[in-house]
Amino acid sequence: MKKLFIIVAIVFISTTAFAQFGITGGATLASVKIEDQTSSLNKSTDSKLGFTAGVFTSFPLSTNFIFRPGLNYTQKGGKVNETEGTLTSESKITLNYIELPLDFIYKAAGGFFVGAGPALAYGLSGKTKYSITGGVLPGQNTSGEEKINFGSDANNDDLKRFEFSGNLLAGYQLSNGIFLSVNYNLGFSDLSNDNEVSFKNRYFGIRIGYLLGGNTTE
Numbered sequence: 513m514k515k516l517f518i519i520v521a522i523v524f525i526s527t528t529a530f531a532q533f534g535i536t537g538g539a540t541l542a543s544v545k546i547e548d549q550t551s552s553l554n555k556s557t558d559s560k561l562g563f564t565a566g567v568f569t570s571f572p573l574s575t576n577f578i579f580r581p582g583l584n585y586t587q588k589g590g591k592v593n594e595t596e597g598t599l600t601s602e603s604k605i606t607l608n609y610i611e612l613p614l615d616f617i618y619k620a621a622g623g624f625f626v627g628a629g630p631a632l633a634y635g636l637s638g639k640t641k642y643s644i645t646g647g648v649l650p651g652q653n654t655s656g657e658e659k660i661n662f663g664s665d666a667n668n669d670d671l672k673r674f675e676f677s678g679n680l681l682a683g684y685q686l687s688n689g690i691f692l693s694v695n696y697n698l699g700f701s702d703l704s705n706d707n708e709v710s711f712k713n714r715y716f717g718i719r720i721g722y723l724l725g726g727n728t729t730e
Contacts, residue, residue, distance in 0.1 A: 534689070536584070537565040538719035544590035544605060545699075547710040555594050560604060562587025564717055566611070578617040578627075586611045586633070588713045598646040607638040607660065607671075607713065613679050613697075626682045631697060633675040635662035666705040675701045675713065689723035 540562040546555065566584030573579055589605035610633065617627035638660030645653055663669030677700055683693030699713035 531569040531571045532723055532725060534568050534570060534721055534723040535566070536568065536582070536693075536719045536721035538563075538717060540564050540587055540715045540717045542588045542590055542607075542713065542715035544588075544592065545710070545712045545714065546592065549708045555592065558591040558593070560589055560591050560606070562589065562606070562715070564719065568721075570723060573616075576619045578619065578625075580613075580615045580617050580627070582611075582613045582615070584611045584613065585609070586715075586717075588715055589638070598648065599644060599652065600646045601642060601644050603640050603642040605638065605640050605660070608636045609633040609675070610636060615679060615681060617681075623685050623687070624683070625685060625691075625693075628678070628680050631677045631679045633677065635671060635673040635675070635703075638662065638671070664705065669705055671703040671711060672701070672705060675699055675703060677701070677713070685723070689725065691721050691723065692719070693721065694718050 541559045542562050543557055543559045546557065548555070564584055564586040566582050566586075568580055568582035571579040586609050587606060588609060589607040592603045592605065594601040594603075611631055612633070613629060613631040615627045615629040617625050619625045640658045640660060641656075642658070643655035660671060661669045662671055662673040664672055677697050679695055679697050681693055681695035683691050685691035695717045697713075697715050697717065702710050702712060704711040
């Protein structure tokens with residue numbers, strides 16, 4: 513996975529001179545899917561807002577088809593709530609990634625477009641903010657923040673660094689190159705270093721972007 517990520521990044525950087533170049537920015541609504549075989553706690557997950565920004569290149573494959581690889585900074589994560597008796601634990605997980613979407617896009621009539629493709633991601637950093645309430649004993653009610661370590665060491669690292677996912681997107685582009693798009697990214701990789709716990713990312717994204725030079729591929 514690491515070699516593939518590096519190869520794709522090199523290809524993206526080295527080919528920008530031969531295609532149109534663009535920028536994007538927007539928000540993510542991210543959540544996590546956690547399956548824990550070792551815990552009997554009542555657990556639920558919720559979404560959290562995040563930020564994304566990046567660049568992309570656009571390669572016309574035909575009149576209506578485009579290959580659009582990108583390089584994004586993307587925040588993922590989610591909220592996790594656990595209850596045990598009177599105790600309630602609320603955690604907000606923030607995960608920061610460099611993401612390489614490899615989207616194949618179909619340009620429909622009138623500026624609309626749809627697309628899909630795989631995506632690779634590299635974990636940069638992460639943190640969990642937590643609070644525990646409902647305790648009746650001294651010290652049970654507490655809050656704090658913990659760093660999330662990326663790596664493959666089951667004893668010292670929390671999550672695996674590399675992620676493989678699938679991406680679906682749709683949007684509308686003006687003739688001057690400005691566009692609005694939405695996407696759904698579903699993580700396929702189990703990022704947990706614990707064999708009895710599964711951890712996967714997913715998020716909705718909304719972006720506004722600009723294709724430099726306008727929509728010259730039409």
